Amino acid sequence: MSSLLRIVFAAALTTTLATNGQAADAPSMAPLPPIIQAPPSPVIEFTSGWYLRGDIGYRFNNLGTVTALIGPNPTNNTIDDGILLGVGGGYKSGWFRADVTLDHGGQITYEGTRSLPNDYKAKVDSYTVLFNVYFDLGTWSGFTPYIGGGIGGSFLRGRDFARVNTTIPRDGFERWNLGWAWMAGVSSAISPSVVIDVGYRYIDLGDATTNFDSTNNQLFLNNLTAHEVRIGARYLFD
Secondary structure, three states: OHHHHHHHHHHHHHHHHHHHHHHHHHHHHOOOOOOOOOOOOOOOOOOOEEEEEEEEEEEEEEOOOEEEOOOOOOEEEEEOOEEEEEEEEEEEEOOEEEEEEEEEOOOEEEEEEOOOOOOEEEEEEEEEEEEEEEEEOOOEOOEEEEEEEEEEEEEEEEEEEEEOOOOOOOOEEEEEEEEEEEEEEEEEEOOOOEEEEEEEEEEEEEEEEOOOOOOOOOEEEEEEEEEEEEEEEEEEOO
């Protein structure tokens, strides 16, 4: 009888030890839960507030007709392209934005030919002040396309008009015109306060008039327009 009890006791002890060993090993064998990291907060451009802007670009100038006060009218008229600089400030509310911009188109050179000796030559400076509105079209992968339009004033100064190889007078003729533009582009916020903007603008500058040359002749440069490629930055105030 005692031998039977010892056998039963040994079997029970073995079963208990095996069960306890499995229970002790269970937590170490269970897989750890995955570590979930919160995604970085995206920079969303649909914010609101006041901002300042600065732009630089290249202007491809176009010229309509050219007439002379004392004929004949010039032909083969050409006008240079040039660099432009701009500053401005405005307000953004959600998908809508409005600002006022001041741009300087730099000095460009006009040249034209005529049937008589000594071709025409002149220089033109331009400034524009425009009130602009823009509409954002949504943000995809951090990029926000937009369209817009502007209207205001265009200040043109024609000077240094003369026939080639003749004395060039220095006085200019200044003129204000109605100016307008439409634009499209894409912007991207690189921080909560700074937005980079790359865009295209078509602008109508109006007409320019030169000063008188040494023979009391004068040129009228009609319908100056330009295609612009621009890059700039906007700084948003908190």
